[in-house]
Amino acid sequence: MTATAPIGLSDLRSYLHGLPGVDKVGVEARAAALGTRSVKTSSKAKAIDLAIRMVDLTTLEGADTPGKVRALCAKGRRPDPSDPSAPAVAAICVYPAMVPVAAAALAGSGVHLASVATAFPSGQAPLEVKLADTRAAVAAGADEVDMVISRGAFLAGDYAKVFDEIVAVKEACGGAHLKVILETGELATYDNVRRASWLAMLAGADFIKTSTGKVSVNATLPITLVMLEAVRDFRATHGRQIGVKPAGGIKNTKDAIKYLVLINETVGDDWLSPDWFRFGASSLLNDLLMQRTKLTTGHYSGPDYFTLD
């Protein structure tokens, strides 16, 4: 399905700038207030399992090797070897070159395979290169593609260019799900985050994602709150539900639970599922497992009891 904007491209600018503004002080206060929710005992146990199921376990390093990626896939399929009741993660996220290895390692597991593409993380490449990147990843077995938008074009006000690129990448994805990385740390303002979210949704994104994890400001609670409000309002007006993925900087269970609270009280049940919310993270998983073990056994185990893959 090729997405079409309900408006002409020439109207994109007035449309995006006509969205209600975001008050910085207010949105940060709201996120901080939700961050004080106390999630304990049985609800904490449920939250931890849900969070594990929402993890896009990620390795995006120049030093990634087939061995490293295979190990990560094994970890994603069975995060806690000592406890088979621990759920698998949502997906493994790797560079396109590593997709074939990961595809083989994940075969039959039900764990999704996501690949970053489109000249990740900068997005500074010609469109043809980006599309080839995308097609290669999908052809090699990725069923989810995490693309980056051209922040340069967005900040220059060339919304049509960003829109067209997303449409083109979506088409190149074929049946693969498209996550659009806004790189919110480079967009700088909440107004821009809201506009970029709408732009990506209008262009056909299946998910909107905060960050590459490669810049200094990655996912934050208030940024994710603004994006959740965007998907909520988009579904109300356009009838299509879009997922949200904060990525980068979410390191422990406490943080992850704050995000779940944010979903719970902003968009509700419909998004409390790995189909509609993901954490782009690597070290988060072990903390979730550690807290999970603590809840079941009543005591903390040292980090040596959890695998480092």
Place this chain on the structure above:
Amino acid sequence: MFEYAPAPESRSVVSISSSYGLFIDGDFEPAKEGGVFKTVNPADEEVLAEVASAGPEDVDRAVAAARRAFPGWSSLPGSERAKYLFRIARIIQERSRELAVLESLDNGKPIKESRDVDLPLVAAHFFYYAGWADKLAYAGFGPDPRPIGVAGQVIPWNFPLLMLAWKVAPALATGNTVVLKPAETTPLSALFFADVCRQAELPPGVVNIVTGAGDTGAYLVAHPDVDKVAFTGSTDVGREIARTVAGTGKRLTLELGGKAANIVFDDAPIDQAVEGIVNGIFFNQGHVCCAGSRLLVQESVFDLVLESLKRRMSTLRVGDPLDKNTDIGAINSAAQLARIRELSDIGGEEGAERWSPPCELPDRGFWFAPTIFTGVTQAHRIAREEIFGPVLSVLTFRTPAEAIEKANNTPYGLSAGIWSEKGSRILAVADKLRAGVVWANTFNKFDPASPFGGYKESGYGREGGRHGLEAYLA
């Protein structure tokens, strides 16, 4: 929605005596005539403690103790008085968990508010005025401003300890001594504060606390040896006090009721405005004199705002005040609950449309679901009278001029809110609103450095900030 398991703050962090005396001249003592009253937990109607009811003789003794302490206290160098106030502020911080639990038990407010709003502000207020104590000559009230003498202070039940701080901190910083009467339904945190004064080794008689009902307060403000009266509470009682004090030469400040307009323009940041509306009226169960109880929404965004507001209200968690996840606690008293019910019923009878989110209220205690009325006009009683509960009246307007006219069309003038992304509009509208505090793109924000007070029937005098010193200086 995933449900949060109960997360109650421990009630045992604070010890409550079965009975309390009056705090006079540094000691607790029973009332002369032996009168007592009970204070209950509004969340379950259980009696928390028996408290002495001060009669005229008790008030006499308290005022006499304050008078005796005045020469010594007022002649201390400001820097010495500051030491006591800083000490009090630090003790309040150290004991804030106890105080937060106590406040929630006696008042019914959610622990997250007593913990995150009341107590930090109480400590901040003492720190702030401690800083002024040795700088009074530079406050703009002359080179050598003098204290007035004995201050008689009567405070309400909605922010028991915070209102105490608003009254006591500036009075002590400027060298006055005080006799304070806390509200009948919420005396416990003031009595705890008496213990804090002792812990800080405040000289006896500088702070005296007489508990009791309206009679006790009436006797205190009428006392001939009280030099300065400060009252926060209802406009009706404020009027009575003004009559009592008229012609006596006593200085008087009144902080009374309100019916604040919270104005949402069509260019507002809608999601944050909705948060501000919720905070404006449901914070502290709406027991807030500056609550944004009249929502004025520009007609072009009315549907959007109302739908967002209803959705947001559906996530409010009403219940056990000690649960850390509770957003709305108990109504403070049966009497207040009756008043809220009466005015809400009148709202319905007068033709406004009433709506509350589905929410289960506990069987025992005093509870009222968060409620909004739409289709309200300026002629409705719920648009004119202070309800002092979680009840919002929603009105609409078409132009800025109409918004200003409606906002000002009230006998009150304590606060107002403006929501717009356009700075020039905010400034232009704020300039025309007759309200003591005007919040822009926020609501119910307090800071000890900011003066607070009303226009018209919302009272006179200012509390907080440099301005707050004036009421306690001759």
